[in-house]
Amino acid sequence: MLDDCTLFTIKKPSWQQVKHPILIKNNIDLWLCHLQTRPAQLSGNKWLKLKHHIAKVKAEHKHGIVTFGGAFSNHIAAVAAACAQLGLKSLTYLRADSVDLNNPTIQFCLQHGMRFHLLNRAEYRLRNDDTFCQVITNSHPELLLVAEGGSSSEGAKGVAELNLTDTPNGKASLVALATASGGTLAGVITANKSQVLGIAAVKDSSIADRVKQLLPQEVNATSWSINMDYTDAGYAKFSPELLAFCREMASYNVHVEPIYSGKALYGLFKLIEQGQLNKHKRICFFHTGGLQGLDGLLYRNLISANDYKILMGG
Ligand SMILES: Cc1ncc(COP(=O)(O)O)c(C=O)c1O
Incomplete structure (x- = not known):
């Protein structure tokens, strides 16, 4: 596999x-x-945590992934890399008050087509809240919501x-x-x-x-x-x-x-x-x-x- x-x-x-x-x-x-x-952003645990999410995107005929992460997160770089390579869309709810275009992780993600929605720290704390996640899912029905870090049953299954x-x-x-x-x-x-x-x-x-x-x-x-x-x-x-x-x-x-x-x-x-x-x-x-x-x-x-x-x- x-x-x-x-x-x-x-x-x-x-x-x-x-x-x-x-x-x-x-x-x-x-x-x-x-x-x-290669790309290196998928090394270690990254592709393993994403592969079954990607399979789910395909099985459910979605167009990409929406996820959560901090501005220097390895996970968002991995999602951007995987989605770009597979022709999928990627969107991150980012823990940040503004997007720093000089941040190398953000630059990498933008170059790989990722889009961002900003969440302040208080909003970001809701990232595992079912109601909050449902609102996000409803806002992006074409995207699969992937938990922060890819840590879901699909993520664990890949690892x-x-x-x-x-x-x-x-x-x-x-x-x-x-x-x-x-x-x-x-x-x-x-x-x-x-x-x-x-x-x-x-x-x-x-x-x-x-x-x-x-x-x-x-x-x-x-x-x-x-x-x-x-x-x-x-x-x-x-x-x-x-x-x-x-x-x-x-x-x-x-x-x-x-x-x-x-x-x-x-x-x-x-x-x-x-x-x-x-x-x-x-x-x-x-x-x-x-x-x-x-x-x-x-x-x-x-x-x-x-x-x-x-x-x-x-
Ligand atoms: C390099 C690296 N090692 C370890 C971990 C920890 O993995 P997890 O968040 O699944 O506990 C992460 C976060 O994804 C990571 O980026």
Whole structure:
């Protein structure tokens, strides 16, 4: 199913073993699973979360997708890329008071035909409210409404097609990944028999409830957990230490950004260092993509041009 879209270059999942002194000291065999695509905006969890939404657009004879997102969101860039490539329309209800035409994510989306409706912060809080969503659906009957982050049962279903347990060295007893709106984590829990650890990238205590809503009933509640200890000051906030960790990872040829994948990988390394994952000998970390977010960090001067180059991999 991963190769089902001939319009994109979607490579098979690729595996990368990481050899770092902390891992060696703690006797952990760590494997990163990558899913790279061209355009890169669909890499990681993005195409997986969108593919069944796109199938639904086609099955229901709709003309495209309407969704929600912030101005630097990886999800809106992915929706714009996928819809443009497939000749579909895309519209985002954007959490913003105005559209900043210099924002690289917005530029990418506009270049790919996405349109925007602005929501202020109070309005944006209604993005999961049924009545509000019904109003949006009624306003755009030709478009399929996709939840923020693509985190719906369709999103989780796509992610559940990915086998993250069987690394090239054998079975991983733990699969770890960044979590925010919860759809990716729900898909990974559904598909993998190993223990699953979501490491939160946002300070949001409702993630677990949202994940539960997307899980089949038979899933054992003890098979997964969410760690909230490494959110830093919140979404898209990161300490100099976390940024330094991302730079260090680049020297191991692991390219992560400090909003999602780097934040979660940092948390994983801390848990390993603290001996909290000692019972696991082999761990898989799902690289969920999102490197386009580095453009936004550079644009806002939150990272230097040199950091950008290092984190992107030259
Ligand atoms: C790069 C990246 N990693 C992880 C996540 C978290 O995924 P989810 O929102 O499904 O929890 C996101 C958000 O979609 C993301 O953009």
